[in-house]
Amino acid sequence: MQDKRLLIVDDEDVLRTSLETNFKINGFNVRTAQSGEAAIELLEQFSPMVILLDLRLPSMDGISVLKEIKKTNFDVNVVIMTAYADTQTTVEAVKCGAYNFINKPFELEELEALVHNAFENIELKREVDCLRYRQKKFEKYDDIVGKSRVMQDIYSQIDRIAETKDTTVLIRGESGTGKELVAGAIHHKSRRHRHPFMEINCSSLPETLLESELFGHEKGAFTDAKGTKKGLFELADTGTLFLDEIGDLPLSIQVKLLGFLEKKQFKRLGCGRDIKVDVRIVTATNRNLEQAISQGLFREDLYYRLNVVTLFVPPLRERQSDIPLLAGYFLEQFCREMGKKKMTFSRDALALLTGHSWRGNVRELKNVVERAVIFARDLTLGPESLGAEFSQIQLRNTFSPMGFSAPLDHGEDIEMVLAQKEMDLITAALEKTDNNKTKASEILGISRFALNRRLQKLDRMRRQ
Structure with missing residues (x-):
């Protein structure tokens, strides 16, 4: 398993630091927190797979922290560390979703074995979930x-x-x-x-x-x-x-x-x-x-x-109804392989994917989804996540009612009409990207330099 993310939560500075050093040396991606509140804040940005959690923490005890952890990430494996173990506490921790527990003081080798088992359990659960997901969610035949x-x-x-x-x-x-x-x-x-x-x-x-x-x-x-x-x-x-x-x-x-x-x-x-x-x-x-x-x-x-x-x-274009199914399948696959949280496609994105010609067939679709996951900034992938080609299609569709099928009105300047259409497209791209010219130029399929040049030209035309 790549990028083994481990969070250590303990208010004892010496123990916390020594565990961090040991696990980093052994190839783990380690973060630490000295309080329950700090640990909860790290959940979103670090997304740990395994957590070593001390039961006695200042202001917020380990059981309370465990409950909060399980609210946001049920799949994380939490190993409870405590010097005050008793049957009632152990039963409560298990009920709240603890993977295992270890009594302080402990042998380092014993803790390492617990952590390795916790990561192996995560991998096993992912494989099982993947098989269940494929069998239940998709109409699937072999692969x-x-x-x-x-x-x-x-x-x-x-x-x-x-x-x-x-x-x-x-x-x-x-x-x-x-x-x-x-x-x-x-x-x-x-x-x-x-x-x-x-x-x-x-x-x-x-x-x-x-x-x-x-x-x-x-x-x-x-x-x-x-x-x-x-x-x-x-x-x-x-x-x-x-x-x-x-x-x-x-x-x-x-x-x-x-x-x-x-x-x-x-x-x-x-x-x-x-x-x-x-x-x-x-x-x-x-x-x-x-x-x-x-x-x-x-x-x-x-x-x-x-x-x-x-x-x-x-070819894929002859089975368009399968495109959302395939796109979702590849999205799940790449999120899992890259260790990212579950993502979904927006309705607009699925509409663009379904309407695409897909000359490269399923292989091309797979590449588009992989690229979208790599560069994703949100958990919902919209048209802008699919690449410049799809974003340009969306813009063309957005402004299709303003086409040139009708003749110009008497006295209209064709240059001004074309300039207005160009400005409409540029404005839409800038609005979609919160005035980020770099992203807008990618959507329009031109360079940032070309975008600035067009804006300057259009500004001069308005002033004339």
Whole structure:
């Protein structure tokens, strides 16, 4: 777990300082407070995961502090430290949500073990919560998020395909649509699910290395072959081998793949012995294979071997109803990974996300959400959190009724009309950012220097 945030609350200066030094040396992010009031103030800005809380504090006792902590952050683990432990106090602390307690004086090793366990418990709870969240909140199929009609059809096809044991599958769709997730779902829903799922991107390696990676090699097969190596075909035995970007597979390897599909056996590089394995082949591509065949870049006989069952993954623009679901899923994921508090999208932001064309499909949406979480300043993400492109769309929509479809009135100066439209846009951007010119220029898609220059020009025109 990264950034292990620990808050130590104790009014004994020597103990508090020594614990702070020890835990910092061991890689913890530590803050301290000498009173309950100071500890509560730190909750919002520091957001600790574990708190070491002394039971006897000036003005506000530990139980009262514990109750306040649990009001704002129920998930934090609080370890009570006390020299006055009794059964009634312990029971009350547990009822109020204490994770554990330790009696003073204590051995440092004992306290360290308690703190480590508290952090491990936090991580475990997060993993469990994540699984519950995915299962309950989303209409989800394996690792695929979506409940639209077109996705329901995809799930149905996956189920039918998974029932077959050896049928080769070709998954087609644009880049970024999640073809690898569909391949994984086919494997995990099949009778091979307890066996290996191996995958490789056929465009990621040069030809020689790709052939070795797939089929393995014997010692001395080529210059750097210092020992025998099993390829993915052997490693995937009894399981599934997923070949992504199959349209980029070199012709020489296409021949070997075709041979395997016909006989279910292959030879390692530098070896004359046939190796027989039980592997299901699933492939994917965003290329037009029919065109590649006509250009001599892809073997027609291999195409028919791979294309026994074809599954088309739709682009994101064809399942707009899934966009809010996906955006929320990625938002939850990135908040959790970055250790940030739970965030939500505003209604305007979701409207912009839903209406976007998403040429990069799910991958592009994921990148937009990740960027929004990184630069977020509030727990509600509005249009301005999505980037300049979306903010400009919102401004255009805001002022769409003032378009130029109607002719100018008699005697109107076109330069003054255009200047007024420009001023309206600039004014809206400045109002949205509380007159912050840097942010306003980002929304408008221009530099701060250009914004100042336009303001000066518009001011001169008004004075004329």
